[in-house]
Amino acid sequence: xxxxxxLQRIGDDLWFTExxxxxxxxxxxxxxxxxxxxxxxxxIIVLDSYDFGRMLVLDDAVQTTxxxxxxxxxxxxxxxxxxxxxxxxxxxxGGGDCGVAREVSKYSNVERIDMVEIDEMVVRxxxxxxxxxxxxxxxxxVNFIFQDGTxxxxxxxxxxxxxxxxxxxxxVGPAVKLFELDFYKDVYDNLCKDGLMVCQSESPIFxxxxxxxxxxxxxxxxxxxxxYMATVPTYPGGFWTFTIGSKKYSDVNPGKFDKETKYVxxxxxxxxxxxxxxxxxxLGIIN
Amino acid sequence: xxxxxxLQRIGDDLWFTExxxxxxxxxxxxxxxxxxxxxxxxxIIVLDSYDFGRMLVLDDAVQTTxxxxxxxxxxxxxxxxxxxxxxxxxxxxGGGDCGVAREVSKYSNVERIDMVEIDEMVVRxxxxxxxxxxxxxxxxxVNFIFQDGTxxxxxxxxxxxxxxxxxxxxxVGPAVKLFELDFYKDVYDNLCKDGLMVCQSESPIFxxxxxxxxxxxxxxxxxxxxxYMATVPTYPGGFWTFTIGSKKYSDVNPGKFDKETKYVxxxxxxxxxxxxxxxxxxLGIIN
Numbered sequence: 001x002x003x004x005x006x007l008q009r010i011g012d013d014l015w016f017t018e019x020x021x022x023x024x025x026x027x028x029x030x031x032x033x034x035x036x037x038x039x040x041x042x043x044i045i046v047l048d049s050y051d052f053g054r055m056l057v058l059d060d061a062v063q064t065t066x067x068x069x070x071x072x073x074x075x076x077x078x079x080x081x082x083x084x085x086x087x088x089x090x091x092x093x094g095g096g097d098c099g100v101a102r103e104v105s106k107y108s109n110v111e112r113i114d115m116v117e118i119d120e121m122v123v124r125x126x127x128x129x130x131x132x133x134x135x136x137x138x139x140x141x142v143n144f145i146f147q148d149g150t151x152x153x154x155x156x157x158x159x160x161x162x163x164x165x166x167x168x169x170x171x172v173g174p175a176v177k178l179f180e181l182d183f184y185k186d187v188y189d190n191l192c193k194d195g196l197m198v199c200q201s202e203s204p205i206f207x208x209x210x211x212x213x214x215x216x217x218x219x220x221x222x223x224x225x226x227x228y229m230a231t232v233p234t235y236p237g238g239f240w241t242f243t244i245g246s247k248k249y250s251d252v253n254p255g256k257f258d259k260e261t262k263y264v265x266x267x268x269x270x271x272x273x274x275x276x277x278x279x280x281x282x283l284g285i286i287n
Numbered sequence: 288x289x290x291x292x293x294l295q296r297i298g299d300d301l302w303f304t305e306x307x308x309x310x311x312x313x314x315x316x317x318x319x320x321x322x323x324x325x326x327x328x329x330x331i332i333v334l335d336s337y338d339f340g341r342m343l344v345l346d347d348a349v350q351t352t353x354x355x356x357x358x359x360x361x362x363x364x365x366x367x368x369x370x371x372x373x374x375x376x377x378x379x380x381g382g383g384d385c386g387v388a389r390e391v392s393k394y395s396n397v398e399r400i401d402m403v404e405i406d407e408m409v410v411r412x413x414x415x416x417x418x419x420x421x422x423x424x425x426x427x428x429v430n431f432i433f434q435d436g437t438x439x440x441x442x443x444x445x446x447x448x449x450x451x452x453x454x455x456x457x458x459v460g461p462a463v464k465l466f467e468l469d470f471y472k473d474v475y476d477n478l479c480k481d482g483l484m485v486c487q488s489e490s491p492i493f494x495x496x497x498x499x500x501x502x503x504x505x506x507x508x509x510x511x512x513x514x515y516m517a518t519v520p521t522y523p524g525g526f527w528t529f530t531i532g533s534k535k536y537s538d539v540n541p542g543k544f545d546k547e548t549k550y551v552x553x554x555x556x557x558x559x560x561x562x563x564x565x566x567x568x569x570l571g572i573i574n
Contacts, residue, residue, distance in 0.1 A: 022316065023337035025302075029310035050310035067494075072562075202537075205355075205520060231518040231526045233492060238525015239518045263563040271558030276358075276550040 006060050007033070016047055018054075018062050021206060024236060028052065028062075035129050039121035041174050044130040050148040052234055054130055056097055056124065059173055064097045068233045072200070073099030073133070073167075075230040075272070076242055076262040080163050080198040081107055082257065082269050083249050088112065091190065093149035093165035093178065096122030098134035098142075104165070106259045107141035113142045114159070117173050120146040150177045153186035160192045165257035166199035171210060179210060181217045184245070188221050196246035201227060204279045205237045215283050218245040226250065227283065228272040230263075240280075293347050294320070303334055303342075305349050308493060311523060315349075322416050326408035331415045339521055341417055343384055346460055351384045353419035355520045358530065359385030359487070360420070360454075361551040362517040362559070363529055367450050367485040368394055368428035369544065369556050370536050374449040375399065380436035380465065382454035383409030385429075391452070392426035393546045394513070400429045405461050407433040429487065437464045440473035447479045453486035458497060466497060468504045471532070475508050483533035488514060491566045492524045502570050505532040513537065514570065515559040517550075523534065528566075536542050 006017050007030070014030040028049045035046040044237055045057040053066030064072065071147040077100050087107065092100050093117040101115050118121055123144065126134040138144075143151060149166075164187050177183055178199075187197050201214045211227075218225045222245035232240045257266040275285070294317070301317040322333040332344040340353030347383045351359065364387050368374055374394065379387050379402040388402050404410055410431065413421040425431075432439060436453075444483045451474050455465040464470055465486075474484050474551050488501045497513075507534035519527045544553040561574070 017314075021338065027304075027312040027314065051308065141387070194392040229518075231516075231524075233524035233526060237518075237520035239520060262565045265561075265564050265567075267561035268563055271561035274552075274554035274558035276555055277552050278549045280552075 012070065016057070018051070018060065021236065026236070028055070035124075035125060037121065041119050044121055044125050046125060053132065055234075056122075056126060056133070057129055058169060061170060062234050063129070063169060064099060064133050065234050066130065067139065069097065069099055069133040070261075071230055072232050072235075072240070072265045073097075073103050074261050076100060076165055076167055076198060076200060077103035077230075077256075078259065078264045079228060079242065079269055079272065080165065080196055080244060081110075081246065082195075082253050083251065084163050084196055085249065085253055089159055089161045090114070091116065091159075091161040091164045093153070093164065093166045093167065093187075094118075094169070094175070097126040097130060098123060098138060100165055100167045101138060101142045102133075102135040105135075105141065105198065110141065112159070113139065114145060114161075115142055116145045116147055116149045116152045118146070118148050123279065148177075150183050150186070153190045156190055159190075160193055160195065160229050161190055162195050164191060164195070164197040168200060170202070170207075179214065181220070184217050184221055188245070191247060194248040196224075196244055196249060198242055198244045201241045201243040203235065203237050203239050204241055204282060205239055208282055211241055212282050214243050218243060222246055224248070225252045226273055227275065227279070229275065229279075230272060303336070303344070305347065308523065313523070315342070321414060324408065324412075326406050328406050331408055331412050333412060340419065342410075342521075343413060343417055343420070345456060348457060349521050350456060351386060351420050352521050353415070355415065356386055357533065357548075358550045359519050359522075360384075360390050360519055361526070361548050362515075363387060363452055363454055363485060363487060364390035365544075365546065365548065365551045366515060366529065366556055367452065367483055367531060368397075368557065370531065370533065370538065371450050371481075371483055372540055376446055376448045377547065378403065378446075378448040378451045380451065380453045380474075381405075381442070381456070381462070382412040382452065384417060385410060385425060387452055387454045388425060388429045389420075389422040392428060397428065399446070400426065401418070401438045402429055402434060402446075402491040403432045403434055403439040405433070405435050435464075437470050437473070440470065440477045443477055448475075448477055449479055449482050449483070451478060451484040453484065455487060457489070457494075466501065469508070471504050471508055475532075478487070478534060481535040483511075483531055483536060485529055485531045487526045488530040489522050490522065490526050491528055491569055492526055495569055498528055499569050501505050505530060507545050509533055511535075511537045513560055514562065514566070516562065516566075517559060
């Protein structure tokens with residue numbers, strides 16, 4: 001749908017309506033439209049909302065907010081980085097809001113952070129208008145590559161990575177190919193022989209088909225596949241999943257979790273792999 | 288606000304809008320209004336929604352749905368019943384949708400289930416129109432007492448309970464007193480010397496003040512206070528908390544979890560006590 005219909009003035013108030021699905025809408029009361037521009041790929045809007053602070057909206061879908069973006073970004077970053085015992089080279093695919101790069105930068109043992117994002121304007125916008133998410137200034141180790149992530153992993157012969165983090169938007173628009181088996185095969189080939197990947201794997205309630213397809217695809221490639229969960233208030237239903245595909249490591253590293261975070265701690269990293277029965281059933285995991 | 292404004296026809300579609308907070312609204316597309324009546328205490332509506340099936344709405348607030356009601360009802364019931372080693376007498380305060388009574392009935396060792404609900408019409412409506420939540424027909428052990436829960440625990444001299452489950456609506460309208468210290472004191476006095484209670488303790492994001500007040504109040508009475516979390520899609524933000532106040536027991540019983548459930552299993556019961564850093568900070572718990 002057109003953004004014009006999503007931003008509406010009702011009386012004195014400005015409201016942004018997100019239509020995630022045909023049958024459920026979420027309306028946010030907005031203080032102001034901070035930024036609005038079309039990139040070659042999508043419409044980018046930054047809104048200042050009453051409940052969640054600044055929000056990054058791409059083609060009418062809320063991607064991250066100052067208020068709760070840390071939950072998603074911490075969960076997709078710290079969980080894999082605490083399963084690999086010594087991650088040195090990290091690849092981020094997508095992650096235009098720079099929140100994942102910010103979390104990965106908290107690991108002093110990580111030497112190289114390659115971030116392949118298809119839309120440079122999302123990065124520029126986030127660094128400028130969403131400092132609570134992006135951190136404002138990237139760590140010197142972050143190497144931005146503005147390219148289609150699927151092409152990058154197909155063509156890359158220079159580096160093998162210890163950890164690859166796939167921080168994609170939903171499988172509509174530019175991100176569709178990031179949910180295909182061919183892409184995951186290339187990701188597999190870009191990993192060291194003991195490497196692991198993680199991707200955001202959507203809602204197990206509203207996008208059951210996508211969630212289960214990711215699990216199936218990764219299971220056809222990796223010996224170890226582990227979905228995990230977090231609650232992200234601004235994503236439909238709150239319930240969100242991530243899925244790890246790993247060549248070797250499956251357990252959380254021992255020792256204290258010593259990073260400064262708002263959501264993640266050692267108990268959270270250990271407990272996030274507990275899956276409700278209905279999720280196990282979707283995946284065909286027997287209790 | 289008036290329900291007339293909450294139910295609106297837009298084009299061919301009927302929408303129900305829940306205004307949880309001034310700055311956030313959730314709109315559900317509705318197939319039909321199944322039931323609508325005023326009890327002496329509140330307006331009761333049952334709607335059939337596209338995404339969550341039938342929904343129980345009290346004074347314009349969604350209380351439970353066929354689609355996700357089991358998450359809340361299983362979490363508030365099975366967690367305390369797996370911390371107390373041998374619950375025989377259980378008191379439910381509130382719980383008009385009968386979902387908690389249904390979960391408690393799964394325990395064959397429970398002999399007595401007293402359910403004190405202020406609004407008999409909510410019970411009748413749920414048994415008739417929300418069988419996916421209520422089970423349709425209550426277990427013979429369930430003893431309905433239609434009375435104000437605060438009066439019941441103040442006056443009761445007949446029974447001491449092993450477990451008391453406080454399944455209240457939000458602290459507006461009839462449920463306000465169920466969040467006060469005086470009430471918790473009476474609950475304490477209605478528990479056996481090794482008894483424990485649990486209450487729904489709201490969202491740590493949207494109702495921080497209520498959540499932390501409950502923790503503080505229970506901490507002034509019980510030696511053991513343990514908040515835990517679940518994701519409930521139809522509650523604002525998805526993030527929801529429950530808080531246990533216990534006189535003696537704090538650990539999950541050993542052994543297999545053998546109840547038929549859609550959400551809860553042993554891993555969930557063990558992992559739900561992991562609290563994100565921001566929640567620990569709200570409660571003043573040091574990492």
